[in-house]
Amino acid sequence: MGLSDAGRLRLRLQAVEYAAAGVNLYRFAAPDGSALPAFEPGAHIDVALGEGLLRQYSLLWPQPSPSEYQIAVQLAEGGKGGSRRLHYESVVGEHYEVSAPRNHFALQPGAAPSVLLAGGIGITPLLAMYRQLKAQGRPVALYYWAARAEHWLFPAELAGQADVRLFATREGAAVPRLAELLPTLPAEAQLYCCGPQAMVDAFDQLSAGRPPGRLHRERFSASLEALQPGGGFRARLARSGISLEVAPEQTLLQACEAAGVDVAYSCEEGVCGACEVKVLGGCVEHRDSVLSPAQRAANSHMMICCSRGLGDDLVLDL
Ligand code: FES
Numbered sequence: 001m002g003l004s005d006a007g008r009l010r011l012r013l014q015a016v017e018y019a020a021a022g023v024n025l026y027r028f029a030a031p032d033g034s035a036l037p038a039f040e041p042g043a044h045i046d047v048a049l050g051e052g053l054l055r056q057y058s059l060l061w062p063q064p065s066p067s068e069y070q071i072a073v074q075l076a077e078g079g080k081g082g083s084r085r086l087h088y089e090s091v092v093g094e095h096y097e098v099s100a101p102r103n104h105f106a107l108q109p110g111a112a113p114s115v116l117l118a119g120g121i122g123i124t125p126l127l128a129m130y131r132q133l134k135a136q137g138r139p140v141a142l143y144y145w146a147a148r149a150e151h152w153l154f155p156a157e158l159a160g161q162a163d164v165r166l167f168a169t170r171e172g173a174a175v176p177r178l179a180e181l182l183p184t185l186p187a188e189a190q191l192y193c194c195g196p197q198a199m200v201d202a203f204d205q206l207s208a209g210r211p212p213g214r215l216h217r218e219r220f221s222a223s224l225e226a227l228q229p230g231g232g233f234r235a236r237l238a239r240s241g242i243s244l245e246v247a248p249e250q251t252l253l254q255a256c257e258a259a260g261v262d263v264a265y266s267c268e269e270g271v272c273g274a275c276e277v278k279v280l281g282g283c284v285e286h287r288d289s290v291l292s293p294a295q296r297a298a299n300s301h302m303m304i305c306c307s308r309g310l311g312d313d314l315v316l317d318l
Contacts, residue, residue, distance in 0.1 A: 007100030013092050014068060015205065021150040023121065024077045024087060025060075028098060031066040033234060036066045042105035042126035042192075042218070045069060046266045046274070047082075048097040055082035056220055056272050058125035058194075059101060062132060072153055074121040096116070104273045104290045105192070105218040107132065112188045112214075113139040116177065117203065119195020120146055123153050125218055126194055130164075143181065145169055145195070182206045193217040204293075212294035218291035222269035224308040226287045233309035237261060237318040238280055252304040260271070261318055270306035277304050282314035 011028035019025045030036060030064070044058045049317075057071035058202050107114065107129050114133055116126040123144055130239045134139040145167045158164045168174040178199065185191065191214060193203040200217050207215050235244045235252060246255045253275055256263045264273035270288030279302050286296045290302035297299065 039101035122195035
């Protein structure tokens with residue numbers, strides 16, 4: 001597992017700040033102070049945190065010419081180690097390999113209201129969206145669930161806003177559940193959800209009757225389907241003229257590498273979007289957490305680190 005060379009940045013950790021209970025803010029900048037690649041709300045970066053530890057974090061402050069990237073990281077004691085590395089071992093001044101920003105969770109244009117549904121640390125991409133929508137004068141509502149008030153990020157900014165509802169689920173007061181809230185939201189609204197896996201799964205199930213093009217969500221851990229074994233299949237790489245046999249225990253990405261085809265990748269779990277490839281023909285069994293239901297149905301792109309061919313007629317723009 002590693003960052004591909006394309007767009008790789010080497011940044012210095014400029015500062016670490018307390019943000020909320022169990023959450024720190026980390027600010028990265030170019031060592032020579034030069035501007036970093038611009039990004040839009042919803043974008044994330046990959047941060048290499050040591051051997052086999054590559055994590056995706058949403059960026060907090062979109063700017064046209066950013067001088068730094070700011071991320072919020074929640075400590076997960078039982079996680080795979082990325083947040084423990086940052087919370088317990090990071091030292092201001094050290095350097096990190098970071099990818100250029102990627103965005104598979106972008107705000108949609110148009111006058112329709114945007115409804116942002118955040119659970120826990122899932123607030124980070126939605127906060128950037130909220131700030132931009134407000135700055136543009138577009139209609140927005142933000143619903144933000146956290147365990148306790150001490151876990152809310154930027155409560156001073158959010159608490160007084162008429163279009164923000166903050167919920168503390170473990171402080172005794174009744175809070176609305178997603179199942180109660182979703183039916184009350186306008187049919188024309190663009191819905192954006194980011195939070196724990198169970199919340200995003202519930203969002204997908206509860207919103208199934210809405211137009212897929214108005215549903216957007218971001219996950220930061222691999223879905224169960226990404227980890228399931230799959231069948232073998234064949235694929236043809238149109239530009240390189242190579243035909244691949246992908247074995248059941250192999251991913252398409254691994255088969256490409258074994259054939260000497262240079263492909264970009266990062267997380268290898270279907271969450272970062274780095275390995276996205278254009279599909280020229282055939283059917284895909286999508287297993288990633290990046291593409292929306294509408295994008296999956298279009299069958300025009302796939303994440304080759306986890307998604308597979310259905311049948312033997314897959315043709316890729318590689
Ligand atoms: S490498 Fe991250 S989605 Fe495939």
